[in-house]
Every structure is written in C-alpha cells, then in structure tokens.
Amino acid sequence: MISPLSNIQKQFYINNIVYPKDTSYNVPLVYKVSGALNLIILENAVNAIINKYDILRSSFKRNGKQLYRLTHEEEKCKIKVEQVFLSTDFVDTNTAELDEEVHKRFNLEEWPLLRIKLFVYKNEVTVLSFIFHHIIIDLHSYNIFVNELSHYYNNYIEHIPVNSEKSSDYYTNFVDWESKWINTNDAAKMLDFWRHQFDARKHLLNLPTDFKRPAMQSKLGKRIYFALNEKSTSDVKQLAKLNAVAPFSILLAGYALLCHQLSGQNKIIIGVPLSNRRIANNKNIFGPLLNIAPIVIDFSDSKKSVELILHVRMALLKAHRNQEVPFLHMVNHLDIERSFAYSPIFQIGFAYEPRTEFSFNGVSTEPLVVERKGAQLDLFYSFWEDDKKIHGFMEYSSDLFAESTIIKWIDEFKNVIEYLCDKH
Incomplete structure (x- = not known):
C-alpha cells in the first residue's frame, strides 16, 4: 500500500537527503540482560508487533519531489x-x-527500519539492542513497544493465546487527519499564535563557539553524560512542588538562564518535543506524531527565580495548547530565514526521556547509555530520573564546540540550578 508522509516524516526524510551521513535520528534502545532470554520467543513477539502496526512494515520512497510511504504485507x-x-x-x-x-545508517528506502541484535561477550555479559529510525517511532510509541513486547513475550512463554489482530489505529489515520486539519481555522489561529512568538528573521542563538560555524552543518557531535547530586535533585523536586510544576519546568528554566547568560540574548528559543496526542483518535497510534515546539523564554525584564519558573510554566502551557502545528509547516509559512549552517527557529533543544525496562518473565533488563556521534542541534539537553538522582546528557555539535567547553557549561548549569533553588 502506498500512502503520503506526515510532516514530521518529511522532516526526517529531507534531513536524510541533505545530510546523508547523519545518524543522529537513529533511536537506540540498549539493555544489559540477566537471565535466560528465549530468542525464538523474542523473535515471535517482535514479529507479532510488526504485524500489528503498519508503520513498522514501512519503507519510504521518492519520485521526483513526491515522497511516499510503502507499507509491506x-x-x-x-x-x-x-x-x-x-x-x-x-x-x-x-x-x-x-x-x-x-551508528549504522538506515537506508529509508529499504525495509526494515528496525534492527535487533543480542551481543554475547566473553565474560558472559549479554546486551540486547533495538535500533529504530525516528521516522517510524517516537517516545510514546517506544513505550508501547516495550510494554507490548513484554506482554507478548510472557504470554508466549506461558503458552497463553494473544490477540494477533492488526491495530485499527493506522498511522495513515494520523496522516489523513493532519492533512485535513492543517487547512482549518483552528490551524490558522495556532499558526498565528506562533507568528507572534518570535522574529522570523532574528532567531539565531549566538552561543560562544570554539570553532567558526561552517557554511554547512556536518551533524557530527558527541554526548557528555552527567547527574545532579542527591541534594540538588531533592531541591529541584521541592522547588517544583512549591510552584505546582514538574521538575521539567525547573530544569528548563535553568537551561534557558544558562543560555541567556552565555549568549547575552534576551529571547531564548528552545525546541521541546511535545507528544501531539491531544486528539482522542490519535492517542494510541503507533509512529512519530511528535512536534518540536519552539518555547520562547524572554529575559527582557529581569526575573527572580519564582518569576522565571512561572514564566516558563506559562510558555509551556501556551505551547501545549498550540502544539498541533507541524514544525515543517511553521517553517514554510512564517517566512523563516533558512541556512544550511544552522537549524531554523531554534538551535538548542531540551527533552525529558524516561528510561523504560522490559518485564520479561525470568529475565531482568537494565537500560544502558551509549555513545553517540551525531548532533541534531547545536546543543541539546535531555534528562531522566531514578530514585535518587536526575541524570542527563548534553549533546553538542563538534563543528562548534570543544568537549572542554561543554564540560564547563555542565558545571555552570549545575550552579544555575543551585541558584534557582536557593533564591526561591
């Protein structure tokens, strides 16, 4: 079956053409495995999910300027x-x-856009890796995959019948909805909201760089992993509770303040992935529905800690209410200045990516962090929590920054978080 692409899929496909060596949109899920994992059962469970969701049976083609998705039987x-x-x-x-x-690159024109390997090391450590391309998955879908793979695996192990019917929530349902919605009055109002959020011609964030910005981004980069200590983690959660916000808002405020201090610019625009699943019929669809919303934090007026947090809270709330406008549609219709040297609208990003474990009977899985050699933006901060600490990484463009600079900025970020918590 042939069908059109969603806007976010077009964005991924175009990136794949412009930056043919980029692997920053590979989505790796890597786990250390303890226990006797049954590979035949695992394989059957994976194929049951592939059978259920049409997007997992997809490859992507181009005919001139026309892009389309091919769903295989x-x-x-x-x-x-x-x-x-x-x-x-x-x-x-x-x-x-x-x-x-x-870091093995996917050919988007060939199925599958998912790879699974089980690495068995000499010292009897076993590592299970799932590598997806982002064009077929997002965070919400990843959680569906983890939960359903656990369910199918355990039922197969126990010889319990499972529902093997295809999902009626086809990804094409979302693509059809999006193509119709984008021409509605609601879409026009939301686009007008974004039009007034930032200056389409002045959106480059001038962070101090170690190297001259190249005329063409290479998309090469690295990640540096770190964690807030237990006291800072506790302080962040307490400050969030006092202001009736999630820790997400506190960390985003600190990140924005750091970038304001580093750049000297008053309007800091940060790309934040939003699930884009407010519409009831879209909630359970497997595939990439996310939109990257430009969150504008304005430092034109000096703000105390509490004022900044409330400002961030309101910016997130407004973005959430207008999240259905696809980022690509925004770029195409707001007269956004474009350049191969940097990403349009925002050059920094921020995300919450919780770690999820499988629940296989008789098997335990531990999520592992892996090194990455790509960078989607100039700078991207992502975090997750465990029982004791807030963990995260700074992903940065090696075109622009030296590792020593990012290490210094991570220390400054920690100081900013302590400042926000102390000044409430």
Whole structure:
C-alpha cells in the first residue's frame, strides 16, 4: 500500500537527503540482560508487533519531489534477532561492535527500519539492542513497544493465546487527519499564535563557539553524560512542588538562564518535543506524531527565580495548547530565514526521556547509555530520573564546540540550578 508522509516524516526524510551521513535520528534502545532470554520467543513477539502496526512494515520512497510511504504485507516482514558472540569482555558500552550497530545508517528506502541484535561477550555479559529510525517511532510509541513486547513475550512463554489482530489505529489515520486539519481555522489561529512568538528573521542563538560555524552543518557531535547530586535533585523536586510544576519546568528554566547568560540574548528559543496526542483518535497510534515546539523564554525584564519558573510554566502551557502545528509547516509559512549552517527557529533543544525496562518473565533488563556521534542541534539537553538522582546528557555539535567547553557549561548549569533553588 502506498500512502503520503506526515510532516514530521518529511522532516526526517529531507534531513536524510541533505545530510546523508547523519545518524543522529537513529533511536537506540540498549539493555544489559540477566537471565535466560528465549530468542525464538523474542523473535515471535517482535514479529507479532510488526504485524500489528503498519508503520513498522514501512519503507519510504521518492519520485521526483513526491515522497511516499510503502507499507509491506506482513508475510514479507519477518525480522530476525541476530545473535553475535564476541571474544572480548564487556566493560562498558564503548565496544566497537555496539558502536558500529548504533551508528549504522538506515537506508529509508529499504525495509526494515528496525534492527535487533543480542551481543554475547566473553565474560558472559549479554546486551540486547533495538535500533529504530525516528521516522517510524517516537517516545510514546517506544513505550508501547516495550510494554507490548513484554506482554507478548510472557504470554508466549506461558503458552497463553494473544490477540494477533492488526491495530485499527493506522498511522495513515494520523496522516489523513493532519492533512485535513492543517487547512482549518483552528490551524490558522495556532499558526498565528506562533507568528507572534518570535522574529522570523532574528532567531539565531549566538552561543560562544570554539570553532567558526561552517557554511554547512556536518551533524557530527558527541554526548557528555552527567547527574545532579542527591541534594540538588531533592531541591529541584521541592522547588517544583512549591510552584505546582514538574521538575521539567525547573530544569528548563535553568537551561534557558544558562543560555541567556552565555549568549547575552534576551529571547531564548528552545525546541521541546511535545507528544501531539491531544486528539482522542490519535492517542494510541503507533509512529512519530511528535512536534518540536519552539518555547520562547524572554529575559527582557529581569526575573527572580519564582518569576522565571512561572514564566516558563506559562510558555509551556501556551505551547501545549498550540502544539498541533507541524514544525515543517511553521517553517514554510512564517517566512523563516533558512541556512544550511544552522537549524531554523531554534538551535538548542531540551527533552525529558524516561528510561523504560522490559518485564520479561525470568529475565531482568537494565537500560544502558551509549555513545553517540551525531548532533541534531547545536546543543541539546535531555534528562531522566531514578530514585535518587536526575541524570542527563548534553549533546553538542563538534563543528562548534570543544568537549572542554561543554564540560564547563555542565558545571555552570549545575550552579544555575543551585541558584534557582536557593533564591526561591
């Protein structure tokens, strides 16, 4: 079956053409596995999910300027879980084999756009990797995948029948809805909201760089992982509770304040992924529905800690109410200045990405962080929480910044968070 692409899929596909070596939109889910994982059962469970959701049976084609999605029949879409035995010990995720798997580029014109491997190391450590391309998945869909794979695996192990019917929530339903909605009065009102949020011709954030910005981004980059200490984590949660917001808002406020201090600019625009699932019929669709919303934090008037937090809260609330406008549609209709040297509207991003574990009977899985060699933006901060600490990483463009600079900024970010918590 042939069908059109959503706006976010067009965005991913165009990026794939413009930056043919970019792997920053590979989505790796990597787990350390303890226990006897049944590979045949795992494979059957994965293929049941592929059969259920049309987007997982997709490849993408181009005919001139026309882009389209090809959905393959389930009989032709059976994926194998590749088992790899290694003669080296597993110490951390910086192994050559895992690095190669995470950064192997997908050909979007060929199915599958998902790879699964089980690495068995000499010291009997087992690592399970799922690598998706972002064009078929988002965070909400990833959570569906983890939950349903656990459910199917456990039922197969226990010889319990499972519902193998295809989902009626086809990704094409979302594409059809989006193409119709975008011509409505509601869409026009939301686009007008975004038109008044920022100056289309003055949106470049001039963070101090170590290297001259190239005329063409390479999309090469790195990640530096870090964590707030237990006291700072507790302070962030307490400050969030006092102001009736999530820790997300506190960290976003600190990130914006850091970028304001570094750049000297008063309007800080931060790209924040929103789920775009407010519409009832879209809530359970598997596939990328997310929109990247430009959150504008204005430092034109000096703000105390509480005022900044409330300002961020309101900016997020307004963005949430206007999140259905696709980012690509925004760029195309707001006379946004474009350049191959930087991303349009915003050059920095911020996201909450909680870690999710499988619940396989007789098997435990531990999420692992992996090294990345790509950068979607100049700078991107992502975080997640465990019982004791807030963890995160700074992903940065190696075209622009040295590692030592980012390490320094991470320390400054921690200081900013402490400042916000102390000044409430």
